[in-house]
Amino acid sequence: MKIVVLKFGGTSVGTIKKIKKVAKIIADYKKKKYKVIVISSAMSGVTNELIKKSFEISKNFSKSEHDVLVSSGEQIACSLIAGRLIDIGYKARSWMSWQIPIMTIGEHLNSRINQINKNKIIKYLKDGGIPIITGFQGVNSANRITTIGRGGSDASAIMFAKFFKAKKCIIYTDVEGVYTTDPNKLNKAKKIKVISYEEMLEMASLGAKVMQPVSIQDARLNRIDIEVKSAFVKKSGTLITKRSNIINNKIVTGISSTQNDSKVSLIGVKDKPGVAAAIFRPLSKNLINVDMVVQNISADGKETDLTFTIKTEDLNKTKKIIQENKIINYRGLIFEKSVSKISIIGVGMITTPGVTFRMFQTLANKNINIKVISTSEIKISVLIDRKNTQKALIALHKEFKLDLIK
Numbered sequence: 001m002k003i004v005v006l007k008f009g010g011t012s013v014g015t016i017k018k019i020k021k022v023a024k025i026i027a028d029y030k031k032k033k034y035k036v037i038v039i040s041s042a043m044s045g046v047t048n049e050l051i052k053k054s055f056e057i058s059k060n061f062s063k064s065e066h067d068v069l070v071s072s073g074e075q076i077a078c079s080l081i082a083g084r085l086i087d088i089g090y091k092a093r094s095w096m097s098w099q100i101p102i103m104t105i106g107e108h109l110n111s112r113i114n115q116i117n118k119n120k121i122i123k124y125l126k127d128g129g130i131p132i133i134t135g136f137q138g139v140n141s142a143n144r145i146t147t148i149g150r151g152g153s154d155a156s157a158i159m160f161a162k163f164f165k166a167k168k169c170i171i172y173t174d175v176e177g178v179y180t181t182d183p184n185k186l187n188k189a190k191k192i193k194v195i196s197y198e199e200m201l202e203m204a205s206l207g208a209k210v211m212q213p214v215s216i217q218d219a220r221l222n223r224i225d226i227e228v229k230s231a232f233v234k235k236s237g238t239l240i241t242k243r244s245n246i247i248n249n250k251i252v253t254g255i256s257s258t259q260n261d262s263k264v265s266l267i268g269v270k271d272k273p274g275v276a277a278a279i280f281r282p283l284s285k286n287l288i289n290v291d292m293v294v295q296n297i298s299a300d301g302k303e304t305d306l307t308f309t310i311k312t313e314d315l316n317k318t319k320k321i322i323q324e325n326k327i328i329n330y331r332g333l334i335f336e337k338s339v340s341k342i343s344i345i346g347v348g349m350i351t352t353p354g355v356t357f358r359m360f361q362t363l364a365n366k367n368i369n370i371k372v373i374s375t376s377e378i379k380i381s382v383l384i385d386r387k388n389t390q391k392a393l394i395a396l397h398k399e400f401k402l403d404l405i406k
Helices: 016-031 046-057 063-087 119-126 152-163 197-205 213-222 275-285 312-323 347-351 355-365 386-399
Strands: 003-008 035-040 092-095 102-105 112-116 130-134 137-139 145-147 168-173 194-196 226-230 238-241 254-270 293-297 303-311 332-345 372-376 379-385
Touching: 003 016, 003 152, 016 035, 016 063, 035 063, 035 119, 035 152, 046 063, 063 092, 063 130, 063 137, 063 145, 092 119, 112 152, 119 130, 130 152, 152 168, 152 213, 194 197, 197 213, 197 238, 197 254, 197 332, 254 275, 254 312, 254 386, 275 303, 275 312, 293 372, 303 312, 312 332, 332 386, 355 379, 355 386, 379 386
Parallel strands: 003 035, 003 168, 035 130, 092 130, 102 137, 168 226, 194 238
Antiparallel strands: 102 112, 137 145, 226 238, 254 303, 254 332, 293 303, 332 379, 372 379
16 A cells, blocks of 8 residues: 555644645645545644643642643544545544554653554555644543653654555645744745755754654664645755665755853862762753753863853753752852754764864854854754854854855
8 A cells, every 4th residue: 555644743733724625635636536544633732732731730749630631632623634625525534543443652741652552553554544643642441641841743654654564744834844043033044845854853852843753763774754734835845864865965054042051160170080960960850951061171180160051951950969069079160051053964974074164264254252162973962052042043054055055
């Protein structure tokens, strides 16, 4: 069977008018002789409204009942899509996760799909039907509804593409694809036609909101090609695929910026084995994510300055944890809020010398000072003053010729 998996996000099914448009997209694939599997998110705003109601009931609302509650949003959307398809002459029905079933492992609120029973869906497809399936959820071994966490409907679509060996997996959203940088921040941002899993994973981890990192990782591990495109315009989107499928002459594929970072510096820390672990262990226990880390050891090797970045919302908690930490000795503690992380990402950097110099020189030419540097195989990140974010984006986008992509 020639199967296509179509996933529609919350904004794509946010109104009745949009749902009618979604039904037409599905019908068009059916006309092309595809067997269509549809995964739907809840209508935009519905999940947040349900979560709000749970807080009104209890600040410690049961996690298992939370999953039952929020899963109802997808049921509503699936029913409306199926109803519209029936109205325009197609065989369609909504499917809840427990009716298939979609089996999950892990905790409530953050489970993972590990098995999908294909029998009922295969039979329904062979009978000419279009299954409209609730994304973001499954059932566990205790037959309780579970949810998959942020980006869960994308993960659902990817796993359906894996288990059903789909020819295509298309994620419909409210943007036309993945861009070289955030088009809301830079009007010269260009749509990327093809991007590797690794590049997309870095961009998503650094704030690109098209897909969640966990969904991209699922696609990479299972070698599922994904096309991200808009449900509202008839244009090609961005293909996310393995590196070997890409003929690439670009050094840098994209540039990201985050503006929710803060810098923490411990000055004059007594340097000895285990001191870094002593600093970061309590942060880890309190679920504070540490990003960039730089250590400078004094000439005599007795002291070190340790600098790292965290999310700004964790700053007060971090300050309290460090100040109450009796294991470490240091001479000073400095916090800085008004910083931004700028990153360039691209597999082309692996085989191209001089990229680091070009990035640093470009920023220097604009009189932008670098506070912290972090690198990986396909990424270079720097921390700068937040007021210089826009200036840095414009300069780097031009330097690496991303303005010229057609």
